[in-house]
Amino acid sequence: xxxxxxxxxxxxxxxxxxxxxxxxxxxxxxxxxxxxxxxxxxxxxxxxxxxxxxxxxxxxxxxxxxxxxxxxxxxxxxxxxxxxxxxxxxxxxxxxxxxxxxxxxxxxxxxxxxxxxxxxxxxxxxxxxxxxxxxxxxxxxxxxxxxxxxxxxxxxxxxxxxxxxxxxxxxxxxxxxxxxxxxxxxxxxxxxxxxxxxxxxxxxxxxxxxxxxxxxxxxxxxxxxxxxxxxxxxxxxxxxxxxxxxxxxxxxxxxxxxxxxxxxxxxxxxxxxxxxxxxxxxxxxxxxxxxxxxxxxxxxxxxxxxxxxxxxxxxxxxxxxxxxxxxxxxxxxxxxxxxxxxxxxxxxxxxxxxxxxxxxxxxxxxxxxxxxxxxxxxxxxxxxxxxxxxxxxxxxxxxxxxxxxxx
Amino acid sequence: xxxxxxxxxxxxxxxxxxxxxxxxxxxxxxxxxxxxxxxxxxxxxxxxxxxxxxxxxxxxxxxxxxxxxxxxxxxxxxxxxxxxxxxxxxxxxxxxxxxxxxxxxxxxxxxxxxxxxxxxxxxxxxxxxxxxxxxxxxxxxxxxxxxxxxxxxxxxxxxxxxxxxxxxxxxxxxxxxxxxxxxxxxxxxxxxxxxxxxxxxxxxxxxxxxxxxxxxxxxxxxxxxxxxxxxxxxxxxxxxxxxxxxxxxxxxxxxxxxxxxxxxxxxxxxxxxxxxxxxxxxxxxxxxxxxxxxxxxxxxxxxxxxxxxxxxxxxxxxxxxxxxxxxxxxxxxxxxxxxxxxxxxxxxxxxxxxxxxxxxxxxxxxxxxxxxxxxxxxxxxxxxxxxxxxxxxxxxxxxxxxxxxxx
DNA sequence: CCCCTTAAGCAGGAACCCTTCATAAGGGTT
DNA sequence: AACCCTTATGAAGGGTTCCTGCTTAAGGGG
Numbered sequence: 110x111x112x113x114x115x116x117x118x119x120x121x122x123x124x125x126x127x128x129x130x131x132x133x134x135x136x137x138x139x140x141x142x143x144x145x146x147x148x149x150x151x152x153x154x155x156x157x158x159x160x161x162x163x164x165x166x167x168x169x170x171x172x173x174x175x176x177x178x179x180x181x182x183x184x185x186x187x188x189x190x191x192x193x194x195x196x197x198x199x200x201x202x203x204x205x206x207x208x209x210x211x212x213x214x215x216x217x218x219x220x221x222x223x224x225x226x227x228x229x230x231x232x233x234x235x236x237x238x239x240x241x242x243x244x245x246x247x248x249x250x251x252x253x254x255x256x257x258x259x260x261x262x263x264x265x266x267x268x269x270x271x272x273x274x275x276x277x278x279x280x281x282x283x284x285x286x287x288x289x290x291x292x293x294x295x296x297x298x299x300x301x302x303x304x305x306x307x308x309x310x311x312x313x314x315x316x317x318x319x320x321x322x323x324x325x326x327x328x329x330x331x332x333x334x335x336x337x338x339x340x341x342x343x344x345x346x347x348x349x350x351x352x353x354x355x356x357x358x359x360x361x362x363x364x365x366x367x368x369x370x371x372x373x374x375x376x377x378x379x380x381x382x383x384x385x386x387x388x389x390x391x392x393x394x395x396x397x398x399x400x401x402x403x404x405x406x407x408x409x410x411x412x413x414x415x416x417x418x419x420x421x422x423x424x425x426x427x428x429x430x431x432x433x434x435x436x437x438x439x440x441x442x443x444x445x446x447x448x449x450x451x452x453x454x455x456x457x458x459x460x461x462x463x464x465x466x467x468x469x470x471x472x473x474x475x476x477x478x479x480x481x482x483x484x485x486x487x488x489x490x491x492x493x494x495x496x497x498x499x500x501x502x503x504x505x506x507x508x509x510x511x512x513x514x515x516x
Numbered sequence: 517x518x519x520x521x522x523x524x525x526x527x528x529x530x531x532x533x534x535x536x537x538x539x540x541x542x543x544x545x546x547x548x549x550x551x552x553x554x555x556x557x558x559x560x561x562x563x564x565x566x567x568x569x570x571x572x573x574x575x576x577x578x579x580x581x582x583x584x585x586x587x588x589x590x591x592x593x594x595x596x597x598x599x600x601x602x603x604x605x606x607x608x609x610x611x612x613x614x615x616x617x618x619x620x621x622x623x624x625x626x627x628x629x630x631x632x633x634x635x636x637x638x639x640x641x642x643x644x645x646x647x648x649x650x651x652x653x654x655x656x657x658x659x660x661x662x663x664x665x666x667x668x669x670x671x672x673x674x675x676x677x678x679x680x681x682x683x684x685x686x687x688x689x690x691x692x693x694x695x696x697x698x699x700x701x702x703x704x705x706x707x708x709x710x711x712x713x714x715x716x717x718x719x720x721x722x723x724x725x726x727x728x729x730x731x732x733x734x735x736x737x738x739x740x741x742x743x744x745x746x747x748x749x750x751x752x753x754x755x756x757x758x759x760x761x762x763x764x765x766x767x768x769x770x771x772x773x774x775x776x777x778x779x780x781x782x783x784x785x786x787x788x789x790x791x792x793x794x795x796x797x798x799x800x801x802x803x804x805x806x807x808x809x810x811x812x813x814x815x816x817x818x819x820x821x822x823x824x825x826x827x828x829x830x831x832x833x834x835x836x837x838x839x840x841x842x843x844x845x846x847x848x849x850x851x852x853x854x855x856x857x858x859x860x861x862x863x864x865x866x867x868x869x870x871x872x873x874x875x876x877x878x879x880x881x882x883x884x885x886x887x888x889x890x891x892x893x894x895x896x897x898x899x900x901x902x903x904x905x906x907x908x909x910x911x912x913x914x915x916x917x918x919x920x921x922x923x
Numbered sequence: 924c925c926c927c928t929t930a931a932g933c934a935g936g937a938a939c940c941c942t943t944c945a946t947a948a949g950g951g952t953t
Numbered sequence: 954a955a956c957c958c959t960t961a962t963g964a965a966g967g968g969t970t971c972c973t974g975c976t977t978a979a980g981g982g983g
Binding site: 525526527530549550551561562565585586587588589590591 | 927928929930931932938939940941
Binding site: 119 | 949
């Protein structure tokens with residue numbers, strides 16, 4: 110039914126499976142001893158030992174000093190989060206935010222680049238690329254495994270910019286293909302609201318929730334959907350564009366009234382102090398806001414609605430009336446939370462998306478023909494033991510390692 | 517991240533993987549020779565031979581007469597679609613439709629049972645169970661592997677009836693648990709609109725489309741969502757209940773006007789003949805209908821909207837104005853098609869859901885801890901070679917077969 | 924009746940995993 | 954300091970699975 114490959118396995122597939130199992134056990138946790146991994150993966154200690162040996166030579170794991178314990182000290186291994194880096198990029202109209210992170214998602218370094226005036230398509234690209242190159246130059250030992258660029262506008266599944274009002278010069282640009290030529294690593298492009306949703310799911314208000322709606326309201330309002338734990342983009346990446354339905358009022362004055370960022374915060378502050386006029390304005394905003402939201406909530410019946418973007422400064426002042434109105438409009442109202450992630454949200458989501466790609470590649474023992482971006486892997490870096498090559502299946506690497514060892 | 521088991525593999529896992537690969541190659545196709553399977557699965561002919569031997573002894577495949585060809589005639593094998601049956605049940609207010617199908621989804625037999633008056637909870641259950649038992653009695657050799665019951669109303673993920681207006685006596689009933697006690701096979705319960713969507717995806721207007729909205733309009737209007745090729749139920753199974761938003765008009769008179777089934781067909785016929793009053797009524801209906809649909813379309817941005825239920829008799833007479841209005845309301849309007857499946861739609865979807873369970877069990881080489889229903893498998897049927905046991909992993913069966921052979 | 928073509932069957936070899944037993948390396952105790 | 958206890962490490966043996974190469978079998982066509 111799906112594009113599931115029919116291929117069944119050599120014994121090598123088994124090995125690959127076990128490489129993955131061990132890696133998965135080690136990933137994101139404290140260093141573990143061989144025996145602990147053996148228990149966790151239900152493999153024999155012997156096998157784990159051999160697998161760890163391979164992984165160590167490939168550079169994916171590393172031995173650390175043994176811990177204190179009774180009996181003979183056990184060797185401990187940790188996942189080498191520094192075996193690769195990923196880059197998340199948030200492109201705004203006048204500035205660009207870049208985050209470099211390791212494979213555990215720990216932020217290594219953040220950088221901001223500014224763009225004055227009205228840059229051309231190429232100028233914008235070059236500025237971003239140069240900023241990224243500068244950031245990478247500070248960490249020369251690292252190997253970039255994936256990057257993701259967030260764009261305000263509609264981006265299709267292949268990473269082409271379909272329609273961006275804030276960045277008109279990028280309309281029609283095949284951004285993913287462009288960026289994958291930069292550093293010889295897979296590159297992705299994605300709508301910024303979608304990335305914000307990924308960030309909330311990862312480290313924000315939507316942790317542990319697999320079905321939620323992410324509202325993003327700044328100068329205009331968009332929404333992103335996470336369903337079944339996965340981003341739902343829709344046919345052309347336009348899922349969540351409910352503002353298109355005039356009757357729901359999302360383009361009406363009730364919303365515009367509160368969307369100028371300068372004024373907004375003051376109104377919310379006044380409402381918090383109990384100023385009747387401000388309370389009334391917020392309430393009217395919430396009623397309209399809830400109406401459009403209800404249409405989406407009734408459609409997908411999510412667990413949660415996250416309010417983010419410039420409007421999220423309101424916090425409970427807005428979330429509270431939203432709860433009230435949604436409770437009236439929906440048979441089965443979801444939770445409502447305001448985002449607490451800051452300006453780094455979108456870039457953080459881009460990091461997550463890049464990491465997802467790395468994970469998919471690491472942990473899908475079938476050759477994973479799924480949605481790989483244009484991949485000009487460039488020259489092989491001579492397979493130094495400390496620099497795992499990226500776009501080949503694990504078992505192939507092991508195979509070549511063996512050959513080299515026996516020669 | 518997901519509940520992915522960490523288990524890595526014995527050599528037995530490899531075997532299981534290859535059993536599945538061969539089964540998958542054979543499934544739903546014409547009989548194949550060993551060499552053909554070898555090519556399709558990229559396993560060696562030798563291995564395929566051995567695997568086929570196991571599968572034959574387990575009753576999953578069968579040798580058929582060799583075809584005409586040059587050279588030594590090759591033995592040919594086919595998937596034994598009759599190695600098990602599934603049952604799909606559509607429960608209505610006054611009647612119940614049952615379909616028995618084989619593992620290829622071929623319909624074996626259909627039966628209808630009627631229910632007069634206002635049966636109690638138990639009476640309705642008993643009537644259905646007896647009808648099913650009668651149907652199964654006609655095919656004593658078959659082994660029932662799963663069944664699914666479709667219910668008009670909200671059904672949660674565990675198969676409990678949350679809220680059913682047409683079947684009030686079933687409110688709160690744990691239908692899946694109830695039905696899984698009937699024949700010692702896994703049983704599922706699901707909302708009828710959801711099942712209709714599965715049917716359309718399988719053999720109806722939505723073939724080949726992985727993101728679509730299924731509208732179901734009879735006496736009332738509901739909707740089902742298929743996203744990413746999978747049913748999206750929502751938190752409490754209430755996804756698609758857009759009628760709850762009054763402003764969209766789905767509870768208003770424009771729709772009620774056309775929903776009495778007796779009258780409806782006449783109006784559509786008159787509109788097809790060009791009667792201005794009828795055309796006007798259909799157009800007004802379509803406008804309101806499109807408005808509620810647009811809210812969902814803008815939310816999920818699907819490829820297709822399927823119109824089904826009593827209203828689908830309209831065909832193009834309704835689909836056409838729907839296209840027009842959706843085109844105005846949506847930035848990115850999807851295709852619109854009227855269902856052409858008949859009264860068996862829901863029962864057919866129930867068959868599909870039951871088959872999905874069988875497939876998942878057959879083809880997921882990990883022990884598949886996912887969403888298994890209450891499973892009182894009952895007494896083991898002494899493992900006759902022609903009656904594969906169902907709720908155990910394939911490789912365990914093979915193992916026991918080996919043991920018996922060497923003893 | 925012989926030749927050609929294709930399939931089936933039978934070793935031989937390699938990769939992988941598991942179990943078992945002996946050995947090593949610490950800490951605590953006498 | 955020597956001994957014991959605990960736990961980890963290392964090597965050997967056995968079993969399963971898969972692949973490759975070779976020989977044998979079974980048809981059809983000249």
